[in-house]
Amino acid sequence: MKRNVLIIGAGGVAHVGAHKCAQNNILLGDIHIASRTLSKCEAIIASIKEKGNQRGPGLLKAHQLDAMDVEATKTLIRSTGSQIVLNLGSPFLNMSVLQACIETGAAYLDTAIHEDADKVCEMPPWYANYEWKRLEACREAGVTAILGVGFDPGVVNAYGKYAVDTYFDEVDSIDIIDINAGSHGRYFATNFDPEINFREFTETVWSWQDGKWKANKMFEQSNEWDLPVVGKQKAYLTGHDEIHSMSKNLGVDNIRFWMGFGEHYINVFTVLNSLGLLSEKPVRTAEGLEVVPIKVVKAVLPDPASLAPTYTGKTCIGDLVKGTKDGKPQEVFIYNISDHEAAYKEVGSQAISYTAGVPAVAAAMLIADGVWDVSRMVNVEELDPKPFIELMNRIGLVTRVRDAQGDRVLDPHAEAATTDGKQQQVIGAQAE
Numbered sequence: 001m002k003r004n005v006l007i008i009g010a011g012g013v014a015h016v017g018a019h020k021c022a023q024n025n026i027l028l029g030d031i032h033i034a035s036r037t038l039s040k041c042e043a044i045i046a047s048i049k050e051k052g053n054q055r056g057p058g059l060l061k062a063h064q065l066d067a068m069d070v071e072a073t074k075t076l077i078r079s080t081g082s083q084i085v086l087n088l089g090s091p092f093l094n095m096s097v098l099q100a101c102i103e104t105g106a107a108y109l110d111t112a113i114h115e116d117a118d119k120v121c122e123m124p125p126w127y128a129n130y131e132w133k134r135l136e137a138c139r140e141a142g143v144t145a146i147l148g149v150g151f152d153p154g155v156v157n158a159y160g161k162y163a164v165d166t167y168f169d170e171v172d173s174i175d176i177i178d179i180n181a182g183s184h185g186r187y188f189a190t191n192f193d194p195e196i197n198f199r200e201f202t203e204t205v206w207s208w209q210d211g212k213w214k215a216n217k218m219f220e221q222s223n224e225w226d227l228p229v230v231g232k233q234k235a236y237l238t239g240h241d242e243i244h245s246m247s248k249n250l251g252v253d254n255i256r257f258w259m260g261f262g263e264h265y266i267n268v269f270t271v272l273n274s275l276g277l278l279s280e281k282p283v284r285t286a287e288g289l290e291v292v293p294i295k296v297v298k299a300v301l302p303d304p305a306s307l308a309p310t311y312t313g314k315t316c317i318g319d320l321v322k323g324t325k326d327g328k329p330q331e332v333f334i335y336n337i338s339d340h341e342a343a344y345k346e347v348g349s350q351a352i353s354y355t356a357g358v359p360a361v362a363a364a365m366l367i368a369d370g371v372w373d374v375s376r377m378v379n380v381e382e383l384d385p386k387p388f389i390e391l392m393n394r395i396g397l398v399t400r401v402r403d404a405q406g407d408r409v410l411d412p413h414a415e416a417a418t419t420d421g422k423q424q425q426v427i428g429a430q431a432e
Helices: 012-023 038-051 070-080 091-104 131-141 155-166 194-199 243-249 263-274 293-300 304-310 340-347 351-368 385-395 412-431
Strands: 005-008 031-035 060-064 084-087 107-110 145-147 170-180 205-209 212-216 222-227 231-237 254-260 314-325 328-339 377-379 399-403 406-409
Touching: 005 012, 005 070, 012 031, 012 038, 012 084, 012 304, 012 340, 012 351, 031 038, 031 070, 038 060, 038 340, 060 070, 070 091, 084 091, 084 351, 091 107, 091 131, 091 145, 107 351, 131 145, 131 377, 155 170, 155 243, 155 314, 155 328, 155 385, 155 412, 170 222, 170 231, 194 263, 194 293, 205 243, 222 254, 222 314, 243 254, 243 377, 304 340, 304 351, 314 351, 328 340, 328 351, 340 351, 351 385, 385 399, 385 412
Parallel strands: 005 031, 005 084, 031 060, 084 107, 107 145, 145 377, 170 254
Antiparallel strands: 170 314, 205 212, 205 254, 222 231, 231 254, 314 328, 328 399, 399 406
C-alpha cells in the first residue's frame, strides 16, 4: 500500500487534484503541492481549507520546485516521503518527473503526452517518441507509471476498453467526442494552458483509420452529433493523445477524436495562426528582443483558472463505439456530463479542469490500495477499467451509457452480469 502524494503543478488541473486528494487523504495520507511559484501552491491550500475539503488528519504543504531539475525533484520526493507523484503540471515536465520517479521508486501519473518545446505534432505514435522509451526502466525499477490518466486521454481510454470487453464480439470503430457546451463570458480564452491547447491544432491531424495512420488538416473534417443533455453539436476531427496508445492496445481499426469548436474560436484561432502568432519558433522584434510568439499570446490571454467563477453550462465527453454482438450491429455511447457551476461550487474550478483532475486522483487511490499498483508503465486501457469507473462514480464523475436499452448510470458489475446473461440465453437458444 502506497501513501503520501506529491502534486506537481499549480494550475487548474492541479487545483482540482489537490482538492480531491484532500477529500480522500484518509487513504492517500499527506498531500504536498509543488510548483515554481510557491504562492500558487499556497493559494490552492487556502482554497482547500476555505471549502472544508480536507477530510482527515495529515499534512497539506506547499513547496517551491523547478520540476525540470531531476535531482531537486528526487530530493523533494524523498524528503516528503511521497510514494505517489501526480504530475499535473505542463507536459513539458513529463520526462524529468518520470525519471525522478524511476530513480526514487515513487509511482508516477500524468494527464497528457510529453511535449518538446521545439517540436510540434511529431510522427505517430507519439508515446513512442518519449514515454515508451522508459518502459524497460520502469519494469526494472518496479515503478508503476500510468500515462495519460486525465479524462481525454484517460477516462476515454477506459471507456474504450470497457466497451470492447463488455458489449461487443467485434468492434469496428471508436469515436471519442469532446464537447464543451459551456460559456465563460470572455471574448477569447482557452480552457487549459493556451500554449498546449494551440500546439494541438497548428499542425497535422492524425487519426487511426483502416488500421493505419491518416493525416488531415485542422478543421478539414467535421460531424454533427446528437448528444445527451447538450443536444446537437458540431465537432471537428482532431489529433489527440489517446489515439496513439489505443490504436496499439485495443485492436480496433478505426479510432478518431472529435472536438467541438465554436465559429468564434475557429475565426480567432485562424487569424492568430495565419499571422504566425502561434509559432513556437523565436522571432526578433525591431528593438532586438527575441520572443516566442505562442508564449506572447499565452501571456495576454486569461489564465484558464480565472474563468471558473463565471463559467456556466455543461460538458459532454464520451466514446461512441460501433461493432457487432451475436452477429448483429450494435452501438454504445459511454459518456460523462459535467457542470461548470457545480465544479466551481465544490472545488472552485471550471468543469474542464475538474474532468481532468478527478480521474488522476482516482488512479492515485487505486495505486494506494494496490488495485492499479502494477510495477510497470501502462496506458489506461491496459488496466481493468471497472474499479476506475466505479470509483469515479463515487468521487465526482458519474459515467452513463446509452444504447438500444436506453440511457442509464453505468454500474460495471451490473452491466457485465446483464451482458453475460444475455449472451448465455442466446447460446442456450442456439443449442436448442
